[in-house]
Amino acid sequence: MFKEIGSVFSFLIIFPSSNSTLDNVAKYMYIFPIVGIVIGLLIGSFGFGLSFFLDPLLVSLLVVASIVIITGIHHADGLADFADGLMVKGSKDRKLKAMKDLSTGSAGIVAIVLYLIGLVIAISLTSGFDLFKAILISEILAKFSMVLMASLGNSASLGSNSPFVKIMKDKKKLAIAFLIMIVPVILIGETTGLVMFGVTVTLTIFLLVLSTRSFGGITGDVLGATNEFTRLASLMVFVSI
Numbered sequence: 001m002f003k004e005i006g007s008v009f010s011f012l013i014i015f016p017s018s019n020s021t022l023d024n025v026a027k028y029m030y031i032f033p034i035v036g037i038v039i040g041l042l043i044g045s046f047g048f049g050l051s052f053f054l055d056p057l058l059v060s061l062l063v064v065a066s067i068v069i070i071t072g073i074h075h076a077d078g079l080a081d082f083a084d085g086l087m088v089k090g091s092k093d094r095k096l097k098a099m100k101d102l103s104t105g106s107a108g109i110v111a112i113v114l115y116l117i118g119l120v121i122a123i124s125l126t127s128g129f130d131l132f133k134a135i136l137i138s139e140i141l142a143k144f145s146m147v148l149m150a151s152l153g154n155s156a157s158l159g160s161n162s163p164f165v166k167i168m169k170d171k172k173k174l175a176i177a178f179l180i181m182i183v184p185v186i187l188i189g190e191t192t193g194l195v196m197f198g199v200t201v202t203l204t205i206f207l208l209v210l211s212t213r214s215f216g217g218i219t220g221d222v223l224g225a226t227n228e229f230t231r232l233a234s235l236m237v238f239v240s241i
Helices: 003-014 024-028 031-051 058-069 074-087 090-098 106-124 126-151 162-167 171-215 222-238
Strands: none
Touching: 003 024, 003 031, 024 031, 024 162, 031 058, 031 090, 031 126, 031 171, 058 106, 058 126, 074 090, 074 106, 074 171, 074 222, 090 126, 106 126, 106 222, 126 162, 126 171, 126 222, 171 222
């Protein structure tokens, strides 16, 4: 079991695992928020420490760089593909084909640039322990959003997303993921955390509806894009309240 859980971590971060198969990861998708906690603790502590010595903008840049390094740009690639698929005119099949194209289009490049700029700006607007809380909560919610998306959505086509969608139709697993997520969000974020949670759920449902209309369902890229969108949205909510 520990090897299978390790495969979930290796799927979401850069550390490799010999047991990291899609089936193993999908089986334990409901612990994604635990990975979010670990990532949030690592990066949040890093940013918290830097905030005592460096300018907020420089701290933010280093924090964003650490997110990119630890996660291996795994889901950012999904965001780029998602944007490329949305911008293509035509049938759902044509949009799906654009998402699967190995080359990144102009829409994908613009999406990544705007996303990274948004992260840097949002994180630069907080510091100290608030910075730690913002990063931790946003990472937990980002990972939960993928679990929620897989639970509510249907596969647009047979692919990497299929095992996740199939497994997460078990609502008991969704309930476990919810409990793992909501406890630290409330304890650490309090009212702000609940608002961030509400925005996460709303944005996830919006992306689900958009993906269903555009692609006929969700894909692995949609799941990855959801992770990125909800991370940024929750950070923006935190610094705005």
